[in-house]
Amino acid sequence: MRIPLSTLRILVLLAVFVATVLFFASQIDGYLNARLFNRISGSVAVIALIAVGQAFVVLTRNIDLSIGSVVGCTAYFTGGILIAYPGLPPVLVPLLAMVIGALFGAVNGFLVARFRLPSIIVTLATLAIFRSILVQSSDGSSITTDRLPPWLPNFATQNAFAVGDLQIRWIVVISILVVLGAHLFLTRLRAGRQFYAIGSNPDAAAFAGINAGRTIFQAFVISGALAGLAGFMFLSRFGNITVVAGLGLELKSVGAVVVGGVNIFGGSGNVLGVLIGATLIDLIDTSLVRWELVSEFWREAVLGLLILLAVAADTVLIRRLLRRKPAGGTP
């Protein structure tokens, strides 16, 4: 029996995930309950969107470091627009946030694709530039929950449905739909396969008539739009937005992508893995706070170590498998 490599990766990730849950359950009293699910699903809903956007970019051999600033900007500007026009139809608001995010993404994509600048430098610069735009335009005032139309802060806690004590919130449903949509797009459509082609073999992709510049531009726009949607959820979930909103999300998103099995050098990976990667990172982060053995000062270091371990284990495993059988069909 031959299991495709991508399926195997997901199975390994799931095993690690279950092992992590069991480990913390043995360490922390009253760990396994519905509240844990509700806490983690709500926060993963935001991170997963950003991570999927990041995955599109990483697949094309690029990286988007500006993503935290994009989330901060869209959350802030969407909030600002809603304070000025509280009567906007709720359906339009997430779309508006996605458009704002896509515009930021288009700036990155244009610079990287048009001028062939290294994305790590471009997005490092826009990380600072977007944040500065936010600081300058905010003029020191923050968005506060009580100035927003009430439906928005309430949206983040509204359940689509509940199974016993498990609450499945709308933001979780939306996020999962986005991940599934991205998965189908990447694996089933020609337009989606192009992202893999560019990343795994740019020369062959060019021969096949794929426009590398346009595909890379699209990846950054998608990343920006998903960061924009995440910004909307961020605004809804936290309500109070200051200029530090979204600081450091680039690290979490790259972490989720890499732990989720996307090759950091492009060309292979699966967004379902990214969703599990994002969940795993959030689970570890949340659980470490409650694990008394690890002091607050070491929490981040332990998290970093676990990410490294996950990546190393994955790499070793995959290499061994590749050696055993002839070239498998990645992704």
Add this chain to the structure above:
Amino acid sequence: MKLLTVSSLALCAALFGTLATAETMVAEKGGTVNMVLLPKFLGILPFDQANRGAEEAHAELGNTGTLLFTGPTPENSVAGQIEIMTTSTSQGQNVVMLSNNAGDQIAPAAEAAQAAGTKVVTWDSPIPNGTGETVFVAQVDFGSIGVVMADMALSIMGGEGEFAVLSATPDAANQNAWIAAMEEALKDPKYAGIKLVDTVYGDDQSEVSYNRALALVDSHPNLKLIMSPTTVGIQASAKAMQDEGLCDKVKVSGLGLPAEMVSYTLNGCAPEFALWSFVDLGYLTYYTSYMLGTGKITGAVGETFTAGRMGDYTIEEDPGRPGAKRILMGPFTVYNKDNVEAEAK
């Protein structure tokens, strides 16, 4: 022995005499002092309010020099502060007013500024080891913040139960000093009924603070209060408790901005919190710097001056930092449902 007593008495009298005759310096309007107001980073309300206070004093004193409000962006706070300090020195600014976020790392740049004739007045958050700093304008006595937090905890919890602290970053100098002061205050028998069970850090980011607050509730089933000595943390905690319908069980208190806390105070999630006026802090810092810049005071212990509408202040030893000097502003206001709305306007 007797002689010694007599002579020490005489010494006391002499000291008392000098102190009693020490002149209260009054600012001379229309001087030229170029100043830079340097917050931890740009873009959040407290620092903007401090700038408003500084601008008020600037206009009042008719300073013909410039007042520049400049700071780093949030992700570049430490390096950015050091850079602005160095730039201000080479521009020949007379005074830099610094809310330090760079720990002792900024000390060499501050020392270089002093050597080049640029005075460094810290406010809000000092240079921990005091090097390179002329004087620190302290918002309140750090010890008394501890007592106020302990008192709020006692009254909100009705005298007994478990509570936890949600702070900013693990290495934030002011928050750590305040938490230590609260732990010290809790030793008093009158707080015997309340117990501090945990301290976690939300890194002054809403999302991290929000998740930490919920994790606290999960880890401590009997928790009755989250005490957050930071404006970001208190607000995120209150939102988290409100979202999860926990406000009846777990209250939130600490240090917060009335404008950001008003809805949570009125709905009972955060019945009581405290803060000082950042406008006043900016105003007093400006006056101190102007007096230093015009040479009316030199920054020595015992010097007294009049800071416009706020009255007289004296430079004293900083009890928390041996060898460093401070000017104590105080007091702070405790906000509850009766006064929070008026202040939030």
